[in-house]
Structures are given as C-alpha cells and as structure tokens.
Amino acid sequence: MIPFIYFMMLAGMVFAAGIAGAASSRNFLVLMLMVEVAITASTIAAIAIYYFSMNFDIFLVLIAIWAVISAELMAIIVFYRHMERLGISLDITKLSREGEK
Amino acid sequence: MYLAILAIAAAAEAVSAMLMLRFRDMLHVIMAFSVFLIFNSAISLMLQQPLLAILQLFIMVGGVATFAFVGTASAGISKFSSSNMAAFAAIAVIISALMFYPFSMIGAQSGGMQNVFSAQSALPYMQSDVSMFYVITAILFGIGFGSIIVMGRGARK
Numbered sequence: 727m728i729p730f731i732y733f734m735m736l737a738g739m740v741f742a743a744g745i746a747g748a749a750s751s752r753n754f755l756v757l758m759l760m761v762e763v764a765i766t767a768s769t770i771a772a773i774a775i776y777y778f779s780m781n782f783d784i785f786l787v788l789i790a791i792w793a794v795i796s797a798e799l800m801a802i803i804v805f806y807r808h809m810e811r812l813g814i815s816l817d818i819t820k821l822s823r824e825g826e827k
Numbered sequence: 828m829y830l831a832i833l834a835i836a837a838a839a840e841a842v843s844a845m846l847m848l849r850f851r852d853m854l855h856v857i858m859a860f861s862v863f864l865i866f867n868s869a870i871s872l873m874l875q876q877p878l879l880a881i882l883q884l885f886i887m888v889g890g891v892a893t894f895a896f897v898g899t900a901s902a903g904i905s906k907f908s909s910s911n912m913a914a915f916a917a918i919a920v921i922i923s924a925l926m927f928y929p930f931s932m933i934g935a936q937s938g939g940m941q942n943v944f945s946a947q948s949a950l951p952y953m954q955s956d957v958s959m960f961y962v963i964t965a966i967l968f969g970i971g972f973g974s975i976i977v978m979g980r981g982a983r984k
Contacts, residue, residue, distance in 0.1 A: 728873075733874075736833070736836075736870070738923060739840075740840055741926070742926060743840075743845075746917075746919035746922060747910070750848065750910050750912070750914035750915040750918060756847060759856065760844075760847065762887075763847075769867070769871075770867065770870055773871055777874040795887070797970055801970075
C-alpha cells in the first residue's frame with residue numbers, strides 16, 4: 727500500500743507547479759490554466775484523505791472544489807471576452823506596460 | 828507496482844505542466860492540459876474512485892473545451908511568447924521545499940517510520956464544517972454567474 731504522505735507530496739508538487747507556472751507565465755490564458763492546475767491539487771488531496779480515512783462524505787468536498795473551478799472558469803471566459811472586446815493584449819508583459827501608462 | 832504507477836503519473840503531470848508553459852499555441856497548451864487531467868484521473872482510479880475519476884474528467888475537460896472554443900473563436904490559435912522556464916523551475920522548487928519541509932519535520936519527530944500526517948487528524952476539522960461547503964458552493968456559483976451578467980453589461984456599454 728502506498729503511504730498517504732506520497733499522495734500529499736504529489737498534491738504539493740502539483741500545487742507548486744501550478745503556482746510557479748502562473749507566476750512565470752507570459753500569457754493570460756496559460757496563466758489561468760496554471761491556476762486550474764494548482765486547484766486540481768486540492769482534488770488529489772481530497773480523494774487521498776477520503777481513501778485513507780473512509781469516514782466522511784467526499785462528494786461534498788469535491789462539489790466545493792469543482793464549484794471553485796467552475797466559478798474560476800466562468801470568470802476566465804468573461805474576462806477574456808471583455809479583454810478581447812477592448813482590444814487589450816493578452817501578453818502579460820504588455821499588460822504590465824499598459825498599467826504603467 | 829502501484830508505487831511505479833504513481834511515480835509515472837507524477838512524472839507525466841510534471842512534464843505536461845512544463846509543456847503547457849513551453850508550447851506557444853493554444854491548441855498544444857490545451858492538449859498538454861488534457862494529458863495532465865487524464866493522469867490526474869488515473870490517480871483517482873488508483874485510489875479506487877472510478878466514478879470520481881470519470882466525473883472529474885468530464886467536468887474538467889468539458890470546461891476546458893468550452894474555454895478553448897471561446898479562446899480560439901475570438902483570437903485564433905495564435906503564437907504567443909513562451910514562458911520563463913528558469914523562473915518556473917526556481918519558483919516550483921522553492922514552493923515545493925516550503926511545502927515538504929513541515930512533512931519531513933513531522934516524520935523525523937516520530938522516527939520517520941510511519942505516516943504521522945494521518946488523514947484522521949484532518950477529519951474533525953472537515954466534518955464540523957460540512958454545511959459551510961454548501962454555502963461556499965452557492966456563493967461561488969453566484970459569483971460566477973454574477974460576473975457574467977455584470978461584465979456582459981459592461982462590454983455592451
């Protein structure tokens with residue numbers, strides 16, 4: 727049986743990759759997808775906790791996690807469409823420069 | 828056997844996350860993200876949750892497909908500047924070290940022979956606040972739909 731801590735370390739690694747990707751990304755869309763990667767880590771952690779405890783309702787936790795992901799996805803699409811209509815560049819470096827103007 | 832599968836899934840997730848930053852067009856980025864999600868579902872299968880694995884795949888890939896359609900329809904599959912891989916590696920290592928340090932300390936205090944970070948210790952905190960998950964879910968969906976309505980009005984003006 728694989729130790730519980732391995733799954734938690736995997737979740738931690740995925741979370742770290744997501745946050746690092748969001749921090750180093752130069753494109754708005756990739757940045758948002760990396761945030762999704764970071765959120766996915768919580769799913770791994772929740773399922774691992776359920777598997778090793780078998781003592782609480784995993785669906786409630788997962789519904790909450792998926793609600794976060796869904797809300798974020800909807801917000802991404804809305805912001806993306808809004809930026810497209812305003813003609814704002816999706817390049818993060820250019821976005822930073824626009825903030826300086 | 829299971830450990831090898833977990834190692835392969837972890838490596839595949841790390842590589843696909845890196846490829847998401849490496850690729851310069853939306854199509855390949857989405858493909859890398861889908862690979863990431865498939866291996867994430869494989870981990871769910873390993874933890875004997877086949878229903879959750881497929882549900883997760885449907886929900887996430889469905890959402891990503893919608894995102895991809897909107898993205899490509901409004902901007903096309905454009906080439907954009909690739910991400911800073913050195914920064915990615917440095918930040919990932921720092922965050923991983925910060926996250927794993929508490930685990931290693933807990934293991935060292937108990938002799939490192941067992942999983943002292945047991946799931947049981949997390950249970951009391953989660954069980955007492957189950958009703959809060961319903962509230963959080965409702966609020967987040969409300970924020971999601973509310974942002975669509977508000978931003979839609981803003982865009983029309």
